[in-house]
Amino acid sequence: MKKPYALPALLVLAAFVAGCAGPTSTSLLEQTRGDFIAAQSNPAVSSYAPLELKQAGDALERAEASAAHKDSAAQVDKLAYLARQKIATAQEVAKQKAAEAQIASAGQQRDQVRLEQRTQEADQAKMQAQQAQAQAQRAQAQAQQAQVQAQSSEAARAEAQARAAQLAAQLAELAAKQTERGNIITLGDVLFATNQANLTPDGLRTVRKLADLLTSNPRRSVLIEGFTDSTGGSAHNLELSQRRADAVRDALQGIGVGRERIATRGYGAAFPVAGNGSVAGRQQNRRVEIVLSEEGAPIPARR
Numbered sequence: 233m234k235k236p237y238a239l240p241a242l243l244v245l246a247a248f249v250a251g252c253a254g255p256t257s258t259s260l261l262e263q264t265r266g267d268f269i270a271a272q273s274n275p276a277v278s279s280y281a282p283l284e285l286k287q288a289g290d291a292l293e294r295a296e297a298s299a300a301h302k303d304s305a306a307q308v309d310k311l312a313y314l315a316r317q318k319i320a321t322a323q324e325v326a327k328q329k330a331a332e333a334q335i336a337s338a339g340q341q342r343d344q345v346r347l348e349q350r351t352q353e354a355d356q357a358k359m360q361a362q363q364a365q366a367q368a369q370r371a372q373a374q375a376q377q378a379q380v381q382a383q384s385s386e387a388a389r390a391e392a393q394a395r396a397a398q399l400a401a402q403l404a405e406l407a408a409k410q411t412e413r414g415n416i417i418t419l420g421d422v423l424f425a426t427n428q429a430n431l432t433p434d435g436l437r438t439v440r441k442l443a444d445l446l447t448s449n450p451r452r453s454v455l456i457e458g459f460t461d462s463t464g465g466s467a468h469n470l471e472l473s474q475r476r477a478d479a480v481r482d483a484l485q486g487i488g489v490g491r492e493r494i495a496t497r498g499y500g501a502a503f504p505v506a507g508n509g510s511v512a513g514r515q516q517n518r519r520v521e522i523v524l525s526e527e528g529a530p531i532p533a534r535r
Contacts (some may be wrong), residue, residue, distance in 0.1 A: 256299045256512070261312040265358070266321045268292050275320055275373070280329035284322035287347070292314035302512045304420035304519070306407040313404070324361035331357050337468060368397040402445040403524075406438065413532045414524050419480065421518035425527040429475035431483060437479060442522065443487040456480045458498040462516035466500060473499025476520050495531075503534065 268288060271277045277285055295311035335350040371396035408415040422436030431439065446452060458473030477496040485491055505512035527533045 233241065238340060241319065241526050256308045258299075258305050258309050258312065259496050260309045260316070261295055261299060264292060264295065264312045264316045264319070271319050271323055274323070274326070276330045277325070277326040280333070281326040283321040284318065284325050288315060288318035288322050296453075302515060303422060304418065305419055306409075306418045307388070308420070310407045310482060311405070324357060328357040328361065330518050344480055353490045364466055368394065368401055371397045372471065398448060399445070402441065402448070406441055406445070408524070413534070414526060417522040419520040419522070424476055424479075424520075427472070429472065429479040429487060431479055436483060439483045440487060443484055443489050445524075446484070446493065449527070453493040453525045453531070454484075455493070455523040455525075455531045456496045457521045459517060459519050459524065460501050461517040462501045462504070462508040464516065470498055470500035472498075473500050480520055499534075 271285060271288065279465050287421075291311070295308060295315050298308045331350060338350065340348070356458045371390065373514055374390045374394070403417075406417045408417045416461065417438075419435060419438060423432050423438060425432065443508040446454065456477040458475070458477035460469040460473050462469075465471075474496070475498070477498050481491075481494045481496050484494055502509075503519070504513075505519070506516040508514050508517060523531050
């Protein structure tokens with residue numbers, strides 16, 4: 233039997249995060265830590281899914297490192313979400329392999345009904361591991377099939393379900409947050425060159441994901457709002473926040489999103505989300521928020 237996957241580096245990193253002043257901490261990251269400890273303590277996971285458990289540990293280390301580096305809560309949550317998915321995968325793989333091992337160890341004299349039952353359990357475990365990814369694809373396929381058969385209300389309902397599932401998956405990948413103004417996607421300061429409006433490669437990748445979302449939802453538009461911290465002059469802050477909002481707009485247009493679907497506005501140091509008295513607070517305030525409209529509806533003004 234393979235030894236359970238140990239995670240000394242993660243424990244050291246967690247201790248470092250706990251000891252440092254002002255690290256980024258989120259409830260999702262705390263939940264993910266608990267999920268990993270539970271998976272690591274499960275003998276079946278350690279025995280049957282050591283590689284998947286290691287990948288989950290590596291993903292959690294990246295989330296912990298992001299928290300230690302005081303990245304934005306959205307960035308930490310994004311990495312914690314990916315780690316949590318890998319933990320779930322390790323648990324499902326272990327469940328599947330444990331069921332398969334039970335089947336393999338069963339004697340030839342066992343009742344055929346019992347063998348069929350174990351086989352069904354193994355197939356079910358495998359299906360559960362694939363269910364989350366396949367859900368949106370199944371809904372979309374069902375919508376397309378219904379549309380071919382008849383232009384009916386059932387086809388329209390299935391298509392709407394597929395689009396809703398796809399949109400939910402895309403919003404989750406972008407770590408969007410639901411607000412009274414609509415879903416908001418935050419681009420942190422780390423996705424721009426320091427004190428510049430140029431998007432980093434990570435920032436461009438995020439914008440490409442947003443472009444894919446807008447392509448899939450042609451009746452939605454975005455309002456891109458730029459913000460800075462309170463350091464520097466008001467004119468400079470206003471100009472920098474506008475340039476960063478415009479940089480996101482230009483990147484979206486370059487990918488193929490129509491200009492008529494994009495509005496921008498820079499607010500400078502207005503509307504802070506954290507205090508400007510600390511480095512972490514100022515970093516959170518240096519951001520670009522992208523407000524996604526509801527279908528065919530205008531975006532409410534900021535209050």
